[in-house]
Amino acid sequence: MELFLDCLPCMHRQVLEAARIATTDEACQARILDRAALTLARRSEFASAPAMAQAIHEIVRVETGVADPYASIKRRDLDAALTLEPLLRQFAADSDDPLRTALKVAATGNVMDSAIYSDLDIAACVTEELRRPFARCDLTELSADLASARRVLVLGDNAGEVVFDKILLAALAADGRELSYAVRGEPIINDATLDDARYAGVDAYASLVSSGSSAPGTILESCTEEFRELFRAADVVISKGQGNFESLSASGRPMYFLLKAKCALIAGRLGTAVGDYALIRRDVG
């Protein structure tokens, strides 16, 4: 999906947040903002918002020397999510529509995205959000596709969300089915890496794989050949979150996008309202 003009002020705000998380040195924060503005001016060189976000957050890392500015925030989110895990399991166990509920739990994990919700009271929010139904849920199509699927790939998003995705992976497990769970190749904002995914304990439910990319999304050209082969060969791909949607909506293969629409532009593309949850099948981009 192309980079919208509306993404620019939003990324500008995000890089200021990241700069302040990475360093208390105000001169360094100012240098980061100046370099970020120059990158924002090169808008036309970037194919999507995640591609530009990758470049901008690289500035934060280079200027501060901090490889993973969000490390402690991710750990906080992971710990908060792990505390919620019994509640999530109970919510899923109580359901008479287990796959839909597991999908909804995984989609709700998307609110753990502290890159957007900086001061969220996560526990209170999750309980309320779990009860909200999908605005759109292509469950019939997914169930049909899963019936014959041997290889299922789930593309993770932010770190705390991984705990929620364990509920989905448990619901997707079936005899002889290979489940893979992909995360970012390097730290980027609060997105999950291999370390974060292991900390969440997701390796007990699926084969963990790195996409190889440090974009906050899945930009296939910057992924490893191993990941691209996994992506191509999977019978079903379920992609979590906005960043993966923005970078894969024109991937050329059928996919399911599972996410909460956090801004008006994404909601417009999904055909939902802002704040809505959706599971949407896209045949080709």
Add this chain to the structure above:
Amino acid sequence: MELFLDCLPCMHRQVLEAARIATTDEACQARILDRAALTLARRSEFASAPAMAQAIHEIVRVETGVADPYASIKRRDLDAALTLEPLLRQFAADSDDPLRTALKVAATGNVMDSAIYSDLDIAACVTEELRRPFARCDLTELSADLASARRVLVLGDNAGEVVFDKILLAALAADGRELSYAVRGEPIINDATLDDARYAGVDAYASLVSSGSSAPGTILESCTEEFRELFRAADVVISKGQGNFESLSASGRPMYFLLKAKCALIAGRLGTAVGDYALIRRDVG
């Protein structure tokens, strides 16, 4: 007041709004955003947020050829304010503390700033806002200064606000006192110009004067010598709004700043909370 890093994403958002107001040509909007980002990267060259805003909105004018993108918005705000005028007069007439109430009416006019409140229901908002007391009001000091003041200068802010300022100017009128009301020298965002002030009918209450500047504030170096002389010679200066505060808080002369704190940074400098109303005397910057 220096330009804060937090002002950059906010100005980025404002220039996108201005670009879309000025033209429906998306390629032109994109050119404006690219040029604006380059200007945002030159942060250190600008002494204050109004100075940078002036440069950024100049890009909108040059790229679109539209000299006054907010003309119709200003007219809409002025008409809305004129409709409210009887209500404002009655509110002032009912008061047993006329100067404080007139100051409060003028400060409340600050919510007519559609550059920040894009979709405001102005009539409903004003009625509620009028009832909110000042968080800080240096009325004793102002009353003492006014007792001997022969020349009083009020620095206007946005266009719709001018109608509210008529109530203040009426309260400031006294035998032999010269009242002046200053507006921007050229159109900038939704700030009042001479045409806007005349449309509001303020010339019946005070001598109208242009500052000569096209910044959304009062940057003395870019004002006319005539205005600077008026500013220096006035016994009392009452400055309206954030833009004037940001550009004049270090002016070197005693002044009164009358405004609503619309963002955390300004509120921090005023010692108030966001959304608070204040009349604050500053001796020197």
